[in-house]
Amino acid sequence: MIRRHLLPQLDAALTESPAVALLGPRQVGKTTLALEVAKARPSLYLDLESDGDRAKLSEPELYLAQHEDKLVILDEIQRVPQLFQTLRGLIDAGRRRGRGKGRFLVLGSASIDLLRQSSESLAGRIRYLELGSLDASEVGRKRLAALWLRGGFPESLLAGSDAASLRWRADFIRTYLERDIPQLGPRIPAETLRRLWTMLAHQQGGLLNAATLARALAVDGKTVASYLDLLVDLLLVRRLAPWHGNVGKRLVKSPKVYVRDSGLVHALLGIADSEALLAHPVVGGSWEGLAIESLIAAAPAGTDAYFYRTAAGAEIDLLLQIPGQRKPWAIEIKRGLAPKLDRGFHLACESVRPNRSWAVYGGVERFPLAKDVEAVSLIELCEILAQA
Structure with missing residues (x-):
């Protein structure tokens, strides 16, 4: 176990x-x-x-x-x-x-x-x-690549092969759509909900545009909102709220939307192995979603999570408001081994003035990246948050 x-x-x-x-x-x-x-x-x-x-x-x-x-x-x-x-x-x-x-x-x-x-x-x-699916700090560094590809459902993560894991996730999605959700009450066409779920996977980490989704599904905006509410209530999708601090800027008001388990993202998109994942346009959003779920899970109870984006392009991927701390933690998420901070992150930090600033990246060493910003691995930042 x-x-x-x-x-x-x-x-x-x-x-x-x-x-x-x-x-x-x-x-x-x-x-x-x-x-x-x-x-x-x-x-x-x-x-x-x-x-x-x-x-x-x-x-x-x-x-x-x-x-x-x-x-x-x-x-x-x-x-x-x-x-x-x-x-x-x-x-x-x-x-x-x-x-x-x-x-x-x-x-x-x-x-x-x-x-x-x-x-x-x-x-x-x-x-x-x-209780969410397994996160990065729970599985450890040796299983991190498998966690990203297969997701954190135990049966999927621990399957004997990538192909067996993908079959499990495909069955999971089918069972949820055809049996579990109808048992919970809402009468939603399974194919319509699958299409919505798949569109959210394609747009992993994108701003919610209910009107665009409604047109693609040939339903009205209220119907899309109710379908999305259901997926959020079932803890399958996360709506990450925009930061609402009074910083005197024109802030984006739409939430960002993530399919919460990276393995389900890949199953919905037909991504079978690591090579296919690295070649797919969703690769950045998929890694970002895994990092966000792991960091939120590791944070102290009662922590509120947001993102920050202005109309001018200043952006922070994740803001964590930890109980008892006046200012949030700012976290930028990079997949590569040589992280570089965009100018928009520095501008955003000047407005938010976070308590601590971090850049999560794909390496293992911890080092200063800029003034008051440290580069750190995902697992190490999870451990730091757990002690916050």
């Missing part, structure tokens, strides 16, 4: 909150992480996609009350959303008896229904944690 950064946070959350929701895409490792946590305490695991386990909950209050002394893990809870009301009653009853923490760990694919049901029923009783 590759150790996940979230494990200590999950352990701590279970000691502080009655219920914890661990949200993330399917196949990202939520069940593995939950069972790892369960080893340290009495626990009960129920898979709500199993007919047998769902049958046990025909009278959920009676059944779960018998296991008050255990951590109850409810996997794929969006399949039985009516359970949230039952959990609320059990949590409140347990609190009155002094059994108020670490009662339930619910795992879900971050559906809109799941978030709405839990927020309505368990307000003040639940903490949310997000």
Whole structure:
């Protein structure tokens, strides 16, 4: 098992909150992480996609009350959303008896229904944690190239060959479009959603232009917005918001959009191996997306992420506003071994005045690149952020 950064946070959350929701895409490792946590305490695991386990909950209050002394893990809870009301009653009853923490760990694919049901029923009783795919600092330097090509879903990353990994990702995409998303409620034509997902992969890291996407899909702008909201809610796509600091400049207001897993980007575009990736126009956006996901995952809890761009062309790829720090960290992302900073980065830093400035690049050494800017590897900056 590759150790996940979230494990200590999950352990701590279970000691502080009655219920914890661990949200993330399917196949990202939520069940593995939950069972790892369960080893340290009495626990009960129920898979709500199993007919047998769902049958046990025909009278959920009676059944779960018998296991008050255990951590109850409810996997794929969006399949039985009516359970949230039952959990609320059990949590409140347990609190009155002094059994108020670490009662339930619910795992879900971050559906809109799941978030709405839990927020309505368990307000003040639940903490949310997000588990993404494996990131650069979790897999280490030796697997970084494979992580970039194959993405961070464990089955894909650890497949026996690049071809086997690509087949897994193709099946994952097909299953999500044809089975999982329809089960979550929205009735969206699978082919239309695939086309949108593929267009976002082609434009990896580009500014969102909903009107252009709508014309290409022959739908209206509101429909595109709803489809994009769904992919964001399922943690498959990231909308990176523009920096909103008062710097007296005309700032770009549209978000940048990334398919969150680089392996899915490559599968959607039919990129089979490293040579094809290096020759493809998406190569820069793909590396940038991997770096951004890894850095956000490594940053302290509560960190807000942005990008900065002015109408005149000044730009910072990633701004991280770390809790307790007045100014953000500015990060420029370069794929090559000899990074060079554009004039636009220096102009942007003059306006933002970041707390620290970095240039992530493809090498391993750390060295000064310009005044107050250090070049650093992706994995090392992840380690620095983890200690921030």
